[in-house]
């Protein structure tokens with residue numbers, strides 16, 4: 001589990017929530033949020049801390065742009081969605 005800044009290359013649309021800064025009061029924690037696990041991510045929308053993004057395709061598109069400064073082609077988004085779909089499964093207990 002990790003905390004990362006949203007909006008590394010470009011700002012996230014909603015700037016109201018200052019994220020982890022509210023807890024630590026450290027400047028460096030502004031717009032830092034917990035990176036959620038992507039297990040079952042196809043089933044857990046809407047996405048991001050404010051649920052602002054309704055579809056996973058849009059979330060992937062935004063991640064690439066905001067975090068990596070990449071504009072993905074539709075085909076690339078489709079391929080990433082195919083991969084993310086494989087992360088869905090039934091929960092099984094680790095121990096009996």
Ligand code: HEM
Pocket residue numbers: 003004005006008032033034035036041044046047048049050056059060063064067068080
């Ligand atoms: C193409 C590469 C990436 C993909 C496909 C991707 C995918 C996603 C998705 C689907 C979510 C939403 C999860 C949810 O709300 O349940 C998410 C959230 C997040 N990701 Fe990424 N991500 C990518 C790159 C990155 C990078 C490079 C960073 C940081 C350096 C990052 C940091 C985060 C953070 C902090 C969140 C939580 C944001 C919030 O709640 O507002 N991601 N990511």
